[in-house]
Amino acid sequence: MSGLRLAIWDVDGTLVDSRETIHNIMVEAFDLSGLTPPEYDATRRIVGLSLHEACAQLAPDASADDIEKLVTDYRNSWLRARSQPGFSQPLYDGALETLEALRDEGWLIAMATGKTRRGIASLFELHKLEHFFDTIWCADDGPGKPNPYMVEQAMGALGAAPHESLMIGDAIHDISMGRAAGVYTHGVSWGFGTAHELKEAGAHEVHHDFSTLRNSLMDFDPKARP
Structure with a gap:
């Protein structure tokens, strides 16, 4: 051909x-930000979007500052997860x-x-x-x-x-x-x-x-x- x-x-x-890793990290980020964590069905629907857009969809009532903190917490949670022994995807x-x-x-x-x-x-x-x-x-x-x-x-x-x-x-x-x-x-x-x-x-x-x-x-x- x-x-x-x-x-x-x-x-x-x-x-x-x-799937499990992304949801768990999103839940941790919401906890760190003092926001109510999403259910898995909500998390799965935003995977693939830009992180700011994803967080805004998951926390529609959050302020712009809250979204910035949530984005930072998510990124930091990923860094911690990757550094753990046995981390696997x-x-x-x-x-x-x-x-x-x-x-x-x-x-x-x-x-x-x-x-x-x-x-x-x-x-x-x-x-x-x-x-x-x-x-x-x-x-x-x-x-x-x-x-x-x-x-x-x-x-x-x-x-x-x-x-x-x-x-x-x-x-x-x-x-x-x-x-x-x-x-x-x-x-x-x-x-x-x-x-x-x-x-x-x-x-x-x-x-x-x-x-x-x-x-x-x-x-x-x-x-x-x-």
């Missing part, structure tokens, strides 16, 4: 199972094998994540994944999800057109970002978003395990896209 093929990956809830079964298969098939691979550069560096300390990614775009680089900025920058950096590119993510914000950038979108139901939510957000496909996702990616033909 000739032509470029670009897979753009979300991280949390897509490649890495960070496991890869989902099949994630590594799928990245390897894409690389073996000559795909370009990008990251579009709400993580900061510091968070990405921590991920790469836990899992030696850096060599898979041809370009990385994150919360430090510009507008966050669902703005199409990260997807557009990834395509521009690698010379790929929208019809040659795919967005893979677990949250509605990933799907909205990909759709806004004009790329084909794969939702995965094992992370923060439900299959129903991903479909409603416009996901072209929704997968429930890495084997079906990998098979679909291997069948992707940019020439068949409009």
Whole structure:
């Protein structure tokens, strides 16, 4: 198959199972800020957004100063969590094998994540994944999800057109970002978003395990896209 093929990956809830960690850290940050902590169902809905927007959604009645403190407390809670012995964010079964298969098939691979550069560096300390990614775009680089900025920058950096590119993510914000950038979108139901939510957000496909996702990616033909 000739032509470029670009897979753009979300991280949390897509490649890495960070569901419990993110919720626990958010609860700790709210406690430190003297605010009522959110339930998991509320936390999962904001994953992928910029941290300020996420905190504002979780604490809609908080003042601007309270939101700033909450953001700082969240970041500090992450630093403490990462420094603890045994800290872990496991890869989902099949994630590594799928990245390897894409690389073996000559795909370009990008990251579009709400993580900061510091968070990405921590991920790469836990899992030696850096060599898979041809370009990385994150919360430090510009507008966050669902703005199409990260997807557009990834395509521009690698010379790929929208019809040659795919967005893979677990949250509605990933799907909205990909759709806004004009790329084909794969939702995965094992992370923060439900299959129903991903479909409603416009996901072209929704997968429930890495084997079906990998098979679909291997069948992707940019020439068949409009």
